[in-house]
Amino acid sequence: MEEIIRMEGITKVYPNGVVANNQVDFSITEGEIHALVGENGAGKSTLMKVLFGQEQSEEGKIFIRGREVKLTSSQNAIEHGIGMVHQHFMLVPSLTVAENLVLGKEPTKGGFLDFDKAVEITKELSEQYNLIVEPEAKVEDIPVGKKQKVEILKALCRGAKILILDEPTAVLTPQETSELFRELIELKNKGHTIIFISHKLNEVKEICDRVTIMRRGKNVGVFHIDEISTEEISNLMMGKEMSLDIQKKKAEPKEPVLSVDGLSYFNVVGRQVLKDVSFCVRAGEILGVAGVEGNGQKELVEIITGLQVDYRGTINILDRNIDKLSIKGIRGLGVGHIPEDRMTYGVAELASVEENLISNRYDDSNFQNKLLMDTDTIDSWTAKTIDEYIIKTDSSKRLVKMLSGGNIQKVVVARELSTDPKLLIAHQPTRGIDVGAANFIHRKLVDMRDTGAAILLVSADLNEIMDLSDSLIVMYEGEIVAYFEDMSKVTEEELGLYMLGLKRQSEDEIGRCFHA
Amino acid sequence: MGNLASIIFTAEFGYAILRVTTPILFAAMAALISDRAGVINIGLEGIMLMGALTGVIGSAFSGSLWIGLISAILGGVLMAMLLAYFSLYLKTDIILGGVALNLMSSGGTIFILYLVAHDKGISSSLKSGVFPQVDIPLIKDIPVVGEIFSGHNILTYIAFLSVLVIYIFLYKTPLGLRIRAVGENKDAAASVGINVRRIQFLALVLSGVLAGFGGAYMSMGYVSWFSRNMTAGRGFIALAAEAMGRGTPLGTMLTSLLFGFADALSNSLQSLRVPAEFVQMIPYIATILGLVVYSNQQKPKKVKGEMEESV
Numbered sequence: 001m002e003e004i005i006r007m008e009g010i011t012k013v014y015p016n017g018v019v020a021n022n023q024v025d026f027s028i029t030e031g032e033i034h035a036l037v038g039e040n041g042a043g044k045s046t047l048m049k050v051l052f053g054q055e056q057s058e059e060g061k062i063f064i065r066g067r068e069v070k071l072t073s074s075q076n077a078i079e080h081g082i083g084m085v086h087q088h089f090m091l092v093p094s095l096t097v098a099e100n101l102v103l104g105k106e107p108t109k110g111g112f113l114d115f116d117k118a119v120e121i122t123k124e125l126s127e128q129y130n131l132i133v134e135p136e137a138k139v140e141d142i143p144v145g146k147k148q149k150v151e152i153l154k155a156l157c158r159g160a161k162i163l164i165l166d167e168p169t170a171v172l173t174p175q176e177t178s179e180l181f182r183e184l185i186e187l188k189n190k191g192h193t194i195i196f197i198s199h200k201l202n203e204v205k206e207i208c209d210r211v212t213i214m215r216r217g218k219n220v221g222v223f224h225i226d227e228i229s230t231e232e233i234s235n236l237m238m239g240k241e242m243s244l245d246i247q248k249k250k251a252e253p254k255e256p257v258l259s260v261d262g263l264s265y266f267n268v269v270g271r272q273v274l275k276d277v278s279f280c281v282r283a284g285e286i287l288g289v290a291g292v293e294g295n296g297q298k299e300l301v302e303i304i305t306g307l308q309v310d311y312r313g314t315i316n317i318l319d320r321n322i323d324k325l326s327i328k329g330i331r332g333l334g335v336g337h338i339p340e341d342r343m344t345y346g347v348a349e350l351a352s353v354e355e356n357l358i359s360n361r362y363d364d365s366n367f368q369n370k371l372l373m374d375t376d377t378i379d380s381w382t383a384k385t386i387d388e389y390i391i392k393t394d395s396s397k398r399l400v401k402m403l404s405g406g407n408i409q410k411v412v413v414a415r416e417l418s419t420d421p422k423l424l425i426a427h428q429p430t431r432g433i434d435v436g437a438a439n440f441i442h443r444k445l446v447d448m449r450d451t452g453a454a455i456l457l458v459s460a461d462l463n464e465i466m467d468l469s470d471s472l473i474v475m476y477e478g479e480i481v482a483y484f485e486d487m488s489k490v491t492e493e494e495l496g497l498y499m500l501g502l503k504r505q506s507e508d509e510i511g512r513c514f515h516a
Numbered sequence: 517m518g519n520l521a522s523i524i525f526t527a528e529f530g531y532a533i534l535r536v537t538t539p540i541l542f543a544a545m546a547a548l549i550s551d552r553a554g555v556i557n558i559g560l561e562g563i564m565l566m567g568a569l570t571g572v573i574g575s576a577f578s579g580s581l582w583i584g585l586i587s588a589i590l591g592g593v594l595m596a597m598l599l600a601y602f603s604l605y606l607k608t609d610i611i612l613g614g615v616a617l618n619l620m621s622s623g624g625t626i627f628i629l630y631l632v633a634h635d636k637g638i639s640s641s642l643k644s645g646v647f648p649q650v651d652i653p654l655i656k657d658i659p660v661v662g663e664i665f666s667g668h669n670i671l672t673y674i675a676f677l678s679v680l681v682i683y684i685f686l687y688k689t690p691l692g693l694r695i696r697a698v699g700e701n702k703d704a705a706a707s708v709g710i711n712v713r714r715i716q717f718l719a720l721v722l723s724g725v726l727a728g729f730g731g732a733y734m735s736m737g738y739v740s741w742f743s744r745n746m747t748a749g750r751g752f753i754a755l756a757a758e759a760m761g762r763g764t765p766l767g768t769m770l771t772s773l774l775f776g777f778a779d780a781l782s783n784s785l786q787s788l789r790v791p792a793e794f795v796q797m798i799p800y801i802a803t804i805l806g807l808v809v810y811s812n813q814q815k816p817k818k819v820k821g822e823m824e825e826s827v
Contacts, residue, residue, distance in 0.1 A: 075709035090704035092697045103697050104708035106690035113690050154708065 003066070004030040004162060004193055005051070010060035012046050020046035021057065022217040028162070033184060033194045035204040035225075038214035038237055039406075039434030044197050047214070048164050052084045053077035083155025084164040089147050090154075093140035097133050097150050098122040101157050125153050129190070131183055144293070145176040152183075163187070164195045169203055173292050174462065174496035181207050199435070200463070201230040213237055238436055248446045251470035253282035256515050257423045257454035258304065263313035265299050265478075273299045274311070275478045280515040281423065281454040286445065287513075288469025288487075289458040292499050296478035297458045298340065301427045304456070305337045306330040307345075317423055331360065336421030338412055340428045340458075342405075346412040349401035353393050354382045356400050357415050389414035390440065406437030413441050417448060424448060427458045442468055462492055473513055474498040481505065483513040523784045527663035532783060534664070537776025538672045539564070539738065539747070542730030543754030544761070544772045545678050546723040551763055552686060553719030554699035558614030559599050560727050561751025562621030567592040567731025569625045572644040572742040573632055581645035585732050592728025593721055595621065600720040604713050618751075626744050639735075639742040646740045647671050647733070669737040671729065676769070678726065683765040695719055727751070749800065756803045760810040771806065778802035 007026040013019050020043045028034050038044045049055040051062065053071035062069055064080050071077045074084070091100050098118040107117035122135035131149045139147060148168060155163055165184075169177045184194055184207060198204050204211055205225060212222045213236045220236050258281040265274040274296045281287045289297055302308035304315060306327040315322050317333045325333075339345035347356045358367060358378060367378050382396045391410045393403055400408055409430070416424065426445060430438035445468060449455055459465045465472065466487065474482040474495065482498040482505045484490050497503040523529060543560050550557040557563075567588040574587025599617050603610040626636055633639045647669050656666035686692035697705040698715045706712050730750070735742045753775050761768030782798035 073709070074707055078709060084707070086707070088703075090701070090707040092700045092704050094700055095693070095697065099693060100704075103693065103705065104710050106693060108690055112684075112688045113693055158708070 002030050004028055004064065006063040006066075007047070007051065008061045008063070010047060010050055010057045010062075012043075012050060012055060012057045019217050021050070021060075024060070024214070024217070024219050026051075026212060026219060027222070028193055028195060029210070030193055031188060031191055032209040033188055033196055033207055035208035035211040036195055036197045036214065037199070037201065037204060037211060037233060039436060042214040042237070042434070043217040044214050045166065048084065048166065048195070048197065051077065052082060052164060078158050078160070081159055081161040082164065083158060083160025083162065085148065085151040085155060085166065085168060087166040087168075087170060089151055091139045091147060091150060094138060096136055096138055097142070098135040100139055100150055101125070101135075101154055105158070121157065122153070125157055129153070129156060129183070130186055144171045145173075145179070148172070148180065149183075152187075161191070162193045162195070164197070166197045167199065168196070169198065169200060171293065171460070173499050174492055175500055177203070201233050204233070205230055234435065238434075248468075249450075251285045251449065253285040253470070254452070256280035256282050257318055258456065259314075259316045259514070260300075260304070261314040261316075261514070263300070263303065263311060263315065265296075265303060265308070265311040267299070273478050274303075277313070277475075277478070277480055278511075279473055279480060279483075279513040281456050282515060283422070283452050283454050284449060285470045286449050286455040286457050286468055288465040288472040289456065289475060290462070290465045290472055290495060290499060291460070291475035293460050295475045295499075297427075297475055300475075301337075301340070301425055301456075301458055305335065305339075305425055334419075334422035336416035336419060336424040338409075338416050338424070338426045338429045340431070342409055342412055347400045347408055350399060352397045353386065353391065353400055353403070353411055354378065354396040356411050357382055357385055357396075360415055360419065385414050385418055388418075389444075404434075406433035409433050409441065410437060413444060417444055420451075420453075421448075422453055424453055424455045425458070426455060428460065429457070430464060431459075431461070438464075462495065466490065466492065466495070471513070473510075476501040476504075480510050480513065483510050485512065519788055520785075523787075524781070527660045529780060529784060530660075530664035531668075532780040533773065533776045534668060534672055534676075535738070536779040536783065537773050538669070538675045539730045539733050539750050540754050540757060540775050540779070541675045541769060541772040542671075542678070542726050542733065543751050544757040544768045545675075545682055545765070546726035546730065547755050547758035548761070548763060548765065548768050549682060549686075549695070549726065550716075550719045550723040551758060552699045553695045553716050554702055555600075555603065555610055555716045555720055556614070556755075557596070557599065557720060557723045558611055558755065559595065559617030559621075559751075560614075560723070560754055561747055561749065562614075562618035563592050563595040563599075563724055563727040564731040564734065564751050565621045565625050565745065565747045566595050567728035568735035568746060569628060569639075569731075569742045571728075571732040572639050572642055572735045573628075575644040575736060576639075576642035579645075581647065581736070584645055584736055585647075585729075588732035588736070589725050589728035592726075592731060593724040596720045596724025596727070597717075600717045604716055604720075622745055625742070629742065629744070637744055642741070644736055644740055644742075647737045669733065671733040671737045674729065675733070678729075679765050679769045686765065691715075691718075730754075753799060753803050756807050760806055774806065775799060775802060 005028040007024065010021045010024040012021040024047055026047060036044050046055060050057045053074045053076045056072060062071060069080055101122050102118045107114040107121065119135040122133065126133050131153055133146055133149050133153065139150065152163065168180060172180060188194060196208055208225050210222060210224055211233060213220050213233060215237055261278050263274055263277040264272065267273045277300065291297055299308060303311050306322065306325065317335060320333055322330050343349055361367065367374055386393065386396060389410050391414065392407050400411060413429065430441050445455060457465065457468055469487055472484045472487060472490065473480045476499060481501065543564055546560055547557060570591030571584045571588030575581055575584025595617060599613050602608040602613045629639060630636050633641045635641060649667050650670050650673065652666045656662040686696060694705065694710050694715055698710065698712050702712045734746055757771040757775055758768050760771040779799045782795045785795045786792055
């Protein structure tokens with residue numbers, strides 16, 4: 001097979017001085033599925049943005065089929081047959097699938113939009129590539145897996161022969177993932193070339209032909225997938241040996257710390273998002289909450305942490321009803337919260353590392369002189385905490401937004417864990433951060449559990465849920481549909497069936513998770 | 517109160533509602549088109565005011581009504597382009613840019629008025645044309661209906677027609693689709709090669725055209741002269757109407773009529789022995805009440821500790 005893309009000596013320096021790509025060479029053969037892996041901040045996304053024309057590199061050349069090209073905009077890249085499916089979908093929710101598909105190159109009839117034609121185009125394309133979508137459905141009404149198909153079709157509709165998929169499986173269930181893989185292989189058989197960006201090495205092993213590994217802005221190796229093991233890939237990514245398993249001893253759960261009894265919640269538009277949810281989290285255990293995103297987990301977390309009120313049911317934390325308590329009051333009971341969206345709820349991005357670290361204890365008397373903040377105490381405490389949590393920053397006064405994603409998350413984790421909470425709500429604690437930081441956070445969570453904290457872990461990452469949880473509940477459409485007391489007896493496939501609502505335990509089995 | 521009923525339930529009052537709704541409707545459509553492209557045009561008040569002045573000047577110096585209209589539109593477009601240039605190219609905050617535009621227009625129109633008409637209050641020395649009133653055949657002969665709907669200023673008919681035109685434009689043309697896409701998710705639009713800035717620029721220019729029409733109506737339809745700050749908050753009322761109309765052309769027309777009703781009421785009540793200052797508050801109080809009602813039905817949930825998500 002012939003080489004379809006060659007990038008040579010790509011160097012990209014961002015205005016803030018970060019060297020995202022340093023003399024990177026990258027080569028793709030026509031008709032292959034090529035994995036691009038690396039930790040967060042390794043420069044994968046930047047490299048792909050350069051290829052997709054969204055960023056211009058300072059140095060380097062790009063060749064398509066041997067001819068040098070200048071890609072100065074994504075439009076440019078599209079014209080050269082490159083399409084990208086972003087991690088955050090580039091779709092307009094209120095428009096129909098067909099309208100999203102033809103946006104920018106709309107079919108017209110007498111100057112007006114020809115909607116019927118758009119539907120026809122969508123159907124044709126959908127059948128041709130066996131990516132089934134409903135052309136007249138609004139994008140906001142269709143599930144994530146379908147949205148992704150729309151994105152892929154959108155790229156194909158614009159004549160893409162080379163598809164860049166940015167962490168496509170991050171939001172999918174195992175079943176949706178295998179469906180996607182079948183579709184990708186079909187695309188490959190039709191002669192398309194696919195670049196597959198991923199964190200999940202087993203997926204890379206499963207579907208890709210070759211893998212390019214990046215670390216710290218450099219290409220550290222290209223391999224045929226049969227020539228390399230997941231461990232070796234992982235080592236190259238991180239530059240050091242690190243186990244992917246989480247070492248932990250068996251949990252010894254004690255008395256319930258959090259008990260949720262008969263919780264129901266209706267959202268703004270009157271839809272019931274939580275239906276009679278009851279469970280307990282005991283001291284010394286990690287209770288995982290698995291489920292496809294959007295099945296009530298977010299609301300559950302918001303209610304327990306006080307961000308959301310107007311629910312029905314009873315929530316007790318250490319035998320205190322939290323109904324009348326403010327967020328601060330709830331935190332005062334010994335609750336820590338690692339929020340799902342770190343940039344919105346986790347940190348104030350324009351404040352410094354130090355300010356973010358003390359933002360839940362600025363009024364602690366230890367940190368105050370009579371009138372003003374005690375900067376010496378704060379400085380020394382901050383320095384200690386930064387060391388303990390290995391937050392990579394050149395100064396505690398640096399703005400949080402200048403840090404990498406993994407280090408920002410460490411700031412959040414450091415703040416929430418250093419109060420020694422009795423109950424920790426960890427919502428997607430390692431989403432989108434590199435393996436090193438994720439492992440560190442996982443270890444911290446296990447340590448906390450061993451010292452007797454109760455941890456509620458909500459995550460859409462199955463590996464995380466399965467490796468970290470001591471016991472597990474599965475949520476589907478706002479209900480608990482399964483409870484597993486012992487994680488060692490659960491398989492990923494079985495979990496998938498519950499997550500998709502295809503299977504459901506009896507009320508008695510589910511009821512066991514309420515330990516009160 | 518019997519007096520009140522005798523004022524409201526008359527054909528004249530119905531006629532008056534349409535008459536005073538006209539400038540609000542133009543401005544609300546202007547607000548709508550820019551809002552749908554994701555650029556909030558808070559400078560409508562100033563744009564309309566400038567349009568009102570340039571219309572009178574154009575008409576007075578050319579002696580032609582239609583050149584007057586074109587001048588008003590050009591005045592509006594230039595102002596809108598100024599805002600577009602500052603916010604889209606120089607990256608000024610568009611709210612601050614809009615506020616600046618309003619302040620500039622408020623003072624600037626008086627300055628220009630003084631230069632041209634040697635008066636700081638009113639343009640009575642300029643002989644401006646006035647748009648004709650149009651009788652609609654057949655309808656004008658129907659009792660009551662004819663009295664309400666016929667014999668309006670031609671711009672009033674254009675205003676209501678513009679609702680339909682904008683509806684078709686937004687929902688049935690490729691450009692309209694692009695405007696909606698840009699307004700809702702500009703990254704998505706950009707990713708398929710739509711030039712977001714150009715679309716937003718265009719939306720602001722169209723917004724200027726519509727506000728220019730509104731200005732022309734103020735000074736060459738409603739009355740026949742320009743007077744200082746004559747738009748009297750209609751640009752802001754229009755923004756409220758657009759928000760309450762949820763950004764849809766029909767909804768915005770209905771809410772504009774609601775504010776037009778309040779405006780007409782305040783005009784009519786002045787004939788009763790109600791203090792004028794009190795009566796003049798009615799349109800603005802209606803705006804505030806309208807926004808409160810609107811936001812209550814929009815967000816029934818109580819949220820503490822977080823910014824409310826826009827629905």
